[in-house]
Amino acid sequence: MARPTYARIFPEHIAHNARRVRELAPDSRIMACVKSDAYGHDIGISSAALADHVDGFAVASMNEALSVRSLHADKPVLMLEGPQTFDEIAEAAHKKLTLCINEWHQLEWLERSAPGELSCWMKIDTGMHRLGFSPESVPQALARLTPHIKTSDLVLCTHFSSADLPGDNGVSEQLRCFDESTAQTSFAHSTANSAAIIRTATSHRDWVRPGYMLYGGSPLADATPASVNLKPAMEFSAEVISLRELAQGERVGYSGRWEARRPSKIATIAAGYGDGYPRHAPDGTPVLIEGQCLPLAGRVSMDMITVDVTDNPAVKIGSRAILWGAQPGVDEIARHSSTIGYELLAGMPKRVPRIV
Structure with a gap:
């Protein structure tokens, strides 16, 4: 007999929350974060609930990416941390995964692998200081990256450190840094996480990257899920x-x-x-x-x-x-x-x- 302890998942609430993202950012494509087993909500259940409402899925690792690809053959699957080994580049190309290139050693692997039609994003470090190329190195990084990828799919991205906080939370400064570092490029942009999707419309750009809000949690320090029309999943x-x-x-x-x-x-x-x-x-x-x-x-x-x-x-x-x-x-x-x-x-x- 089963232990009487379980987590009930509500796919209809996940779908509602995705529609809420679409309402808030109607001109952006949605890269839904389903990393860490869809924030504990089961990646299979959650990605199925999201499939008709989002434009792609974002994960942290190759294992997660392969799991999503096995369930969804046609949508972009973005590996946010990029390749962790040289061999993952060939695997990503074979499975038509999208790699976020964050570091010089990943760029060197890409140059050695020369996959050709690989889809990539590239992260710029505007103040989070975890991953990404420094703003001043963006021209050099792009010059080395673009010969080896499908440039029509290239997205330049960054991540906000404090978008969940009210008031002057540093988002405007990070956006200024991002815009200055990308001013001479024509590639697509992605800057908004869940908190910025709700709070900062100027951050929405070409792609938004909702995560926590898809599962009904409030990404804002000063708001409840109900106050921003999210449903716990x-x-x-x-x-x-x-x-x-x-x-x-x-x-x-x-x-x-x-x-x-x-x-x-x-x-x-x-x-x-x-x-x-x-x-x-x-x-x-x-x-x-x-x-x-x-x-x-x-x-x-x-x-x-x-x-x-x-x-x-x-x-x-x-x-x-x-x-x-x-x-x-x-x-x-x-x-x-x-x-x-x-x-x-x-x-x-x-x-x-x-x-x-």
Whole structure:
């Protein structure tokens, strides 16, 4: 019998969120980020939901790219980190994948491989300082890159460091740097991530690259998903597998972190950090059971959490506990746990079944 712990994926919500991207950036093509197993939402389920609404798929690695290519033969599949070995260039050409060239050694591999009709993007480092060519080196990099690729497909791109923040978040300065470094070129541009798609229309350009927003999380530090018309695409839930009465003063869980301040009822839920629930979630983190948000009580274990259900007599063995979904949202759980929703979604392990 299956453990009563799973993540329900809502393809219709993923499709809704993709349509929302199209509303916000109607003149741009959409490169949908499905890396890290579609932010934990299952790359097969998610790419199928997106296929009719986006123009291409972006991934981090060759394995992810081959997985998407096996499912979608005709759409562009972009490897954001580019080739990680020399041999991946030939594999990309054979599978008609698109490589983002970010570093001089990747460019050297490309020159040695001479694949000819390979599609490429090229990243410019405008301030993120992870990957990309410096603005002053763009002419030299393009001079070496263009003889070896299909130039009609070339896209120049950059990545914003703080587009999620309100106010003067550095996006305008990064755009200025990008525009200056590409002023003498006629290639397509891509600069907008999820946050910039919502907040900065001047960044939309030829291609936008939504990721987190496709799965219904808010990419903005000062907005909820509902406030920007996004629908959460995952409901992570498990069942109550034990109920017990505690006297005042009794403690729960490892190190006895939670102490009953009154006679209390504690529910044990069949999910823990081994299932992707954040180990550092503090007491009081909300869990929705039988229509009511109830507080986490005690340390998160590998396979279980405990919740104070004293104030909801409807809770019973087999009651379903929503760990995140529409309510509480993954961003809310992340804030309680001093992390971000991206980490919770992308970090959910394979042992949690994804169901539709």
